[in-house]
Amino acid sequence: HRMCWETCLITSTLARSTVCPSIGRKRRCNMHAAETFFAVSLGVALILLLFVDWTRVLSNSMERWHPYWNRPMSPSFYEQEPRIADFSTTLPNVGARRLNPASLVGGADDVRQQNHTTEEKSEHSAVCVPRTNFVFMKVHKAGSSTTTPIVARYALRNNLAVMFPLGRGTLSWPTIPQIDDYIHTSDEVYNVLFHHTVYNKQWMESTFPANTAYLSILREPFSHLKSSFHFYKLDYLLRFKNKENPVKEFLEDPGKYHTSGVLNGVLVDKTRNAQAFDMGYPVEKAGDMKSGREYIKQLDRDFTLFLILEYLDHSLVLLRRLMCWELRDMLYDTTPKNDKTYPYKFYQPTRAEREAHRHWSPVEYA
Secondary structure, eight states: OHHHHHHHHHHHHHHHHHHOOOGGGHHHHHHHHHHHHHHHHHHHHHHHHHHOOHHHHHHHHHHHHOTTTTOOOOGGGTOOOOOGGGGSTTSOSOOOOOOOTHHHHSOHHHHHHHHHHHHHHHHTOOOOOOOOOEEEEOOTTTTHHHHHHHHHHHHHHTTOOBOOBSSSSEEESSSOOOTTSBOOOSSOOOOEEOSEEOOOHHHHHHHSOTTOEEEEEEOOHHHHHHHHHHHTTHHHHTTOSOSSOHHHHHTTOGGGSOOEEEETTEEEETTSSHHHHHTTOOGGGTTOHHHHHHHHHHHHHHOSEEEEGGGHHHHHHHHHHHHTOOGGGGOOOOSOSSOOOOTTTTOOOOHHHHHHHHHHSHHHHO
16 A cells, blocks of 8 residues: 555656646646546556455455454354263263353363363264154053154154054053054064053063163143043943032042953053053052052163153153154144043142042052
């Protein structure tokens, strides 16, 4: 820029001395000098512009005004939150990497040190791979009609081998599946099960791959009791006097009502530990809390996740992370599947009624 201005001043001086030799024609000479100065200056400036390395000029300017423009950002700045699946027993040696605030204000050495540490950790990290072998245990009256389409759609989209029942809806209940209860594949290999049956650890481990994830859904015990009362028409079959709230009358003395029965050689009861029964806990041990607690510990070891109906959206977040599925796989229809109302649907029990139910179905409250 300085060179341009010095060249223009010299050029204008020479022009004035050439065009205006006579002082008597001062005004006209000034006009000619101005025109000459403008034309010559513009030509010189255009010539200089052609020889200037503007890439270098801009680069120097950016380095002067943005000293940290090219500083490498720590990879942890871009990291997403770690998957819960990273901490599962199937994917060991993976830890959470959190953003170090010091890396944002420290020098380049701090950033390089953190990058080096992150690279060392990533060498030992396992990749979260979608799990395609799973058993979804449908529990009666626990929201399985809403959640089953999620796992069924995933199986369909990924072309997985599903164990389908020969009949409608139920694979086998309350007994374990027999050889003529389901459609057989040519190689007898199955990836997925999502139909009603009773959990049996021995049968399922012998039927499905070793890395199968076991899933299920449960709900709050008292709301489950109310739903069962209405769905199985227990208010009609047991002939309660209180038609508006038969559950209230039932909890006054549950033991006096005949709610159990034998089906295919198995004792069942839809009012007593019904959810635990679908998970394989026998009715005969309904009051044995020592066995109940031990069985719950076993289920905790066997299952990857129990969804909770009252916290369905939260449960689906856990499901997506534990199974390494995509967000679109968690989409579901929010329209209620069984939206029929009944007089005691929203009834909240008293403390005495809650304790009576807890005493009647202790395993579900354990």
